[in-house]
Amino acid sequence: MKLNLKNPLCIFDLETTGTNITQDRIIEIAVVKMMPNGEILRKSNVLNPTIPIPAESTLFHGLTDEDVKDKPSFKDVAKDYAKFMEGADLAGFNVLKFDIPMLVEEFLRTGVDFDYARKKIIDAQKIFHMMEKRTLSAAYKFYLNKELQNSHTAEADTEATMEVLLAQVEKYEGQDVIDGANRKIGEIKNDVETLSKLTSSDLVDLAGRMIKNQKGEEIFNFGKHKNKGVTAVLKEEPAYYDWMMNGDFPLDTKRKLTEIKLRGFGGKLGR
Incomplete structure (x- = not known):
């Protein structure tokens, strides 16, 4: 089938030195770019992370x-990937919790602008978990009745995610999505905006430290202030902002926190 697209859709996957967004680095990236006219473009690189790769x-x-000692670093290819993904929406498998935060952190680290806030995001894993509850290899077997070869290489996982996403839309189009309380929260449609709202609409920052509640209000999603309004906490405990800004949080989290504080304090960072 063909996915209905208004904008190009970049489906991507990363392999990294680890899972710490602030400390680890990308060592492989692969992007499949689906164009509205049906054309498929591909771009991939093995990268030198500039830090040792743990065993x-x-x-x-x-x-x-x-393997990577003579490969380019992410800084060497950052502008090329930003341009390749410019104007495109994003998709992948488990991208909301890991791949997008890691990619954005790398872009911020190299000083290359990558405004994900303007992009619609589809996480095929969320659709899968909402409808079937499993992993990429299991999803590939379930939807395509094939075994995933070369799993955990960025190219194989990216190609598999594209096939899974297309199969998901074909299988579930028109079906209601029901949450754990048996409430309808949406419907699967062949539409990027609808799929994006189902899989990524409650996030404030990519690491998920802040989310939106059912009223659309920004709340903390961790620690002693979990489920409390971000603006209210920053007003009641100004030092919490300083603690987060000086802490081991992703640059994207700090940027979003600052935006919320500026908005809540009338454009001023003062206390």
Whole structure:
């Protein structure tokens, strides 16, 4: 089938040195760009992360320090990928919790502008978990009745995610999405905006430290102030802002927190 697109849709996957957004680095990136006219474009690179690759990470994706020593760094290719993904919406498998936060952090680290806030985001894993509840390999087997070969290489996982996403829309189009309380929260449609709202509408920052409640209000999603309004906490405990800004939080989280504070305090960072 063909996905109905108004904008290009970049489906991507990353392999990394680990899972810490602020400390780990990308060592492989692959992007499949679906165009509204049906054309498919592809771009991929193995990268030198500029830090050692842990043995446990190598066991997962098979890449070693020797494999990447002569490869470009993310900084070398950042502008090319930003341009390739410019004007496109984003999709992937588990991208909301990991791949997009990691990618945005790398872009911010290199000083390359990548405004994900203007992009619609589809997380195929969320659709899968809402409708079937499993992993990429299981999703591939379930939807396509095929075994996923070369799992945990960025290219194989990206191609598999594209096939899974297309199969999901074909299988579930027109079906209601029901939450754990048996309430209808939406409907699967062949439409990027609808799929994006179902899978990513409650996020404030990509790491999920802040989310929106049912009223659309920004609340903290961790720690002692979990479920409390962000603006209210910053007004009642100004030092909490300083603690987060000086803490080991992703740059994107700090940027979103500052935007909320500026809005709540009339454009001033003062206390």
